[in-house]
Amino acid sequence: MRALQLVWFRSDLRVYDNAALTEAMSHGPTLALFIACPQSWQQHQMAPIKQDLIRRRAQVLEQELAELNVPLLLIEGSSYHDVQSVFEPLLSLGLARVYTELEYELRERRRDQVLQEWLAKQGVGWWQCDRQCAFAPGSFVNGSGAMYQVFTPFKKRWLQRFSEQGLQVLAKPKPQAPIEINLPALTRMHSGDDCSTAWPVEQNALLKQLRRFCQQQVQDYKKLRDLPALDATSRLSPYLAIGAISVRQCIARLQVEAGTALQQADSGASVWLSELIWRDFYKHVLVAWPDLIKHQPFQAETATIRWHNDETLFRAWCDGKTGYPLVDAAMRQLNQTGWMHNRLRMVVASFLVKDLHIDWRKGEQYFMSRLIDGDFAANNGGWQWAASTGTDAAPYFRIFNPITQSERFDPEGDFIRNWVPELAKLPNQHIHWPHKLPISKEYPKAVVDHAKARQVTLELFRHARQQGEKSDEST
Ligand SMILES: Cc1cc2nc3c(=O)[nH]c(=O)nc-3n(C[C@H](O)[C@H](O)[C@H](O)COP(=O)(O)OP(=O)(O)OC[C@H]3O[C@@H](n4cnc5c(N)ncnc54)[C@H](O)[C@@H]3O)c2cc1C
Known part of the structure; x- marks a missing residue:
């Protein structure tokens, strides 16, 4: 039977x-x-x-x-x-x-x-x-019956759904009666190499981390989330990526702990909820446009951009040796821990594409090969956002200045000092751009000039757009 x-x-x-x-x-x-x-x-x-x-x-x-x-x-x-x-x-x-x-x-x-x-x-x-998302891809669409291409209306509709239906979180099932089975001989899973042990994996530890974040940290999330030297985000992405916790569990806990703050547009709680909605957004996008999995840019005309793909510059970026302290600190953190703060992911992605003119797909792959929270939809979404090739992406002329980003988001240089020991002794005013000082020879010279690189990027995008317009006219 x-x-x-x-x-x-x-x-x-x-x-x-x-x-x-x-x-x-x-x-x-x-x-x-x-x-x-x-x-x-x-x-x-x-x-x-x-x-x-x-x-x-x-x-x-x-x-x-x-x-x-x-x-x-x-x-x-x-x-x-x-x-x-x-x-x-x-x-x-x-x-x-x-x-x-x-x-x-x-x-x-x-x-x-x-x-x-x-x-x-x-x-x-x-x-x-x-059930990987709070609301399944395709369960709501825009007025034309298609998936939203822009986050803000998607979020509005998501919130409407949420207020109408709420979200159901399933309890742990009750134990079944013990069963006796003669199990076939199959090779038991090997243990790993324990390189991830800094990250606990017991269910209770994860639930505690979620509860602590929602009780003690979420209030300050809006104010502090962009400062990489602080531990001010939830650090739950590795668990969401492997499904050790669900997005519904996160939202339910947030509702319980934040109460009415969740309704206030500017509260830390509602900003955190927005990030969880971004997670849903990119998964919905992936399901609606499966070609993204085949590494196609969302904005077709950007496929013609002639990236320079200089291998030496790519290696300098991977190794955290570009001479731009915040970029280098972030890449060294990634290489050593498998983790990188969201603000820094945006900074280093922008730097690779718009300062070094390297195809975003090389960065996307490198991230996947290093990140503990590697998730195709979020990673592809993040890279295409930074490269100005994706849905609701940063406009191509918005080019992060890696030095002003550093001054703004690591003002005391604490993050840089932690990851770039060659610069540890520099005073604050020189930590973001140490090249005017006779610093230790160990720290690399800047591999590019940001101002010049910016102009090249604008040209690359303008050229691709013109090509796109020409081919539109000829069809
Ligand atoms: C270039 C680039 C690559 C990225 N690659 C990944 C990836 O491979 N895996 C991944 O989970 N996230 C990725 N992100 C999104 C974001 O950086 C991480 O989700 C976030 O840093 C995780 O930290 P946290 O758990 O403390 O997040 P919190 O700030 O506490 O946010 C809570 C959760 O919301 C989700 N979230 C937050 N921001 C985003 C976002 N921008 N897009 C989608 N979901 C988001 C995550 O699941 C996160 O755990 C990427 C972003 C960029 C710019």
Whole structure:
């Protein structure tokens, strides 16, 4: 008899607010599965630190599910092409249905489609929910029936939905009766290399971090969130990226702790909510324009920009050796910790594209290969915003000045001193641009002149726009 429900965990590594787990357990005895797919992760350029975080989180999930009497099979796989070989030996257990949460990226969708068809042939059902966002992509559209291309009206509609419907957060399911299963011999998932241990993975620690942020820090979020030397943002993105917590859990906690402040447009709470809506926005954009996954710019005419792609300059940027202290500090922080503050992501992205004239896709890939919170939609959205090629992007003539950004957002130079030890002894007035002093020879000379680089960027964009206009006229 087919009586066993199987919940397959992917980017939803949690027991709270997990619709696939809740639905599976409501239908009968449930087994859970997680398959590590290092080959596919590498194809996605997933950073080693994110891979380690996933492995550590999956191991803890095994214990959390054991409290619900749900055994979790942690399997070492290779690539998405091979997942069927993991399901084959499980068929003999009498699987009734497989439960999953939808992942939006193309390879993941293809993997699911192939598996679903194969399972159907074996008489096994497939149940999938769409819950990576607070509101599922496509569940609301603009007046012309299309996805919004601009954030502000999207946010307005999102907030309207929120006030009409609220959001449902699912509780942790009640334990099931213990089940006895003769598990087939499959290779158990390896442990990672523990390079992510600075980031806790226990559910209670994450919930505590969320609660503490909403109780103690969110009030000052608007004022302090742009200062990288302070720990003034939630640092929850790595957990949202792997689904160790859900966006609905974040919003529900914010509602409880912020109360009426959430209705005040200028409060820290409503600004934080806006950031979570940006997360939804970029995922909706990705689903509406799947070509973004194929690395196409959203604004088609920018595809013709002739990026210079100088490899030496690219290496200087990657290594934090551009001679621009804030850029270098940010890149060194990324290289050493897998993390970078949002303000700095904007600064270094703008610098790569508009000062070094390097294709934004090279930066996008480099970020994915280093970030602990690498997330295709947010990363692509952030890069295309900075490069002025995306939806609701910065206008092409808005070019961050890396020195004034430094003076504004790291006024005392604390962040720079922390990450660029060569400059640690400089006084504040020279820390943002040390090149007028006979500083230590160890610190690199500036690789470009910002003012000149700015002019080149304006020219690159003007040329691409003219080309676009010409081809419009000839069609
Ligand atoms: C070039 C560039 C690349 C980026 N790459 C990523 C990425 O790979 N993964 C990622 O999660 N975020 C990315 N971001 C967005 C943002 O920088 C991070 O989400 C944020 O720094 C995470 O810190 P936090 O959790 O403390 O955020 P908070 O300030 O506490 O915000 C709360 C949550 O809102 C979401 N969020 C915040 N800002 C954004 C944003 N601009 N776009 C989408 N979601 C947002 C995140 O899930 C974040 O955890 C990128 C931004 C830029 C400019």
